[in-house]
Amino acid sequence: MFYRLRHNFRLSIITMLGVCAIGGITPFAVFRFLDGNTAAGVADTLIMVSITATMVYAWVTGDTRRSGFIMALIACSGGVAVAALLGNVGLFWLYPPFITSFFLTTPRIAVFINSAAVAVLILGDIAFESTEHMLSFVTTAVVVSACAYIFALRNESQRIRLEQLATLDPLTGVKNRRAMEEELRAAVATHERNGLSYALAMLDLDHFKKVNDAHGHTVGDEVLMSCVDVIERNTRQSDQLFRYGGEEFVLLLPGVEDSGMRAVLDNLHRALQRELRDPDGPVTASCGLALLRSGESPDEWLDRADAALYEAKENGRNQIRVADEATAGSSEKVETEV
Numbered sequence: 001m002f003y004r005l006r007h008n009f010r011l012s013i014i015t016m017l018g019v020c021a022i023g024g025i026t027p028f029a030v031f032r033f034l035d036g037n038t039a040a041g042v043a044d045t046l047i048m049v050s051i052t053a054t055m056v057y058a059w060v061t062g063d064t065r066r067s068g069f070i071m072a073l074i075a076c077s078g079g080v081a082v083a084a085l086l087g088n089v090g091l092f093w094l095y096p097p098f099i100t101s102f103f104l105t106t107p108r109i110a111v112f113i114n115s116a117a118v119a120v121l122i123l124g125d126i127a128f129e130s131t132e133h134m135l136s137f138v139t140t141a142v143v144v145s146a147c148a149y150i151f152a153l154r155n156e157s158q159r160i161r162l163e164q165l166a167t168l169d170p171l172t173g174v175k176n177r178r179a180m181e182e183e184l185r186a187a188v189a190t191h192e193r194n195g196l197s198y199a200l201a202m203l204d205l206d207h208f209k210k211v212n213d214a215h216g217h218t219v220g221d222e223v224l225m226s227c228v229d230v231i232e233r234n235t236r237q238s239d240q241l242f243r244y245g246g247e248e249f250v251l252l253l254p255g256v257e258d259s260g261m262r263a264v265l266d267n268l269h270r271a272l273q274r275e276l277r278d279p280d281g282p283v284t285a286s287c288g289l290a291l292l293r294s295g296e297s298p299d300e301w302l303d304r305a306d307a308a309l310y311e312a313k314e315n316g317r318n319q320i321r322v323a324d325e326a327t328a329g330s331s332e333k334v335e336t337e338v
Helices: 001-006 010-036 036-063 064-104 107-125 130-168 177-193 207-215 217-233 258-273 297-315
Strands: 198-205 240-245 247-255 287-291 320-323 331-334
Touching: 010 064, 010 177, 010 198, 036 064, 064 130, 107 130, 107 177, 130 177, 177 198, 177 240, 177 247, 177 297, 198 207, 198 217, 198 258, 198 297, 207 217, 217 240, 217 247, 217 258, 247 258, 258 287, 258 320, 287 297, 297 320
Parallel strands: 287 320
Antiparallel strands: 198 247, 198 287, 240 247, 320 331
């Protein structure tokens, strides 16, 4: 729970607003019912229940984009409704939604929602005691929204940058090991939920240390980047490539069965044999394959692919080994030709 809150900013905002709805609006709803203002009490209750339901939906589904939009819409429209029922006192309830809408959804949509709320108040002449009162509210609403807009843009830019630093390999530009662990967990969860098949390939460049020793790390880096280029040109857009470490890469293949997995990697292996070079000649690769099993953890799945890769390297390199579906430790060889 706390991990998701720390690593998902929008979910944390949704949760904060949901908790505030429960803790902050409930006393007002109770007071208004006791005070005989049933309409306002019902409005507060509906707002609280709607926001809470949206928060629960976000936690259950993980769909923070849609949940954020719905919550921003509920908060602003609820604020307008409260202002219509309570008069100018109700206008104060709109400032929190004006700010949080920029963190619940995209800045462009937040501007639209906030502008629509202000327009409804103006056109309906809701809660304003005078023209001066209306202009004062509109001015403060614009200032608050503008500040939130600038802060949201800056925050989004920093978030994207930090996400790139945390999940992308700086040399090759592909996702790193940390991102791989997240994607493997997601793949296992998807497989358990709807049965979508996944395959995992671990690739290791053969005798790569000799490349660095003979020609330096600059040439070695060029070989690694060329390897990534060959892999990306010979795999699907839905496939995900990760740099596992050094000269080792992991390829996640969604929606493939045993034969499809073998065909994809056989084609990729041939492409690497044809195209990957250092100043001394071809650079080959060994590969281990494993199809995801039901009930298998990400670590177990990765270990089977790693064991298949180890066999490929121990039995002469420049070949593909497929983890046996019957026995976790054994594998079978897939012959390839140059």
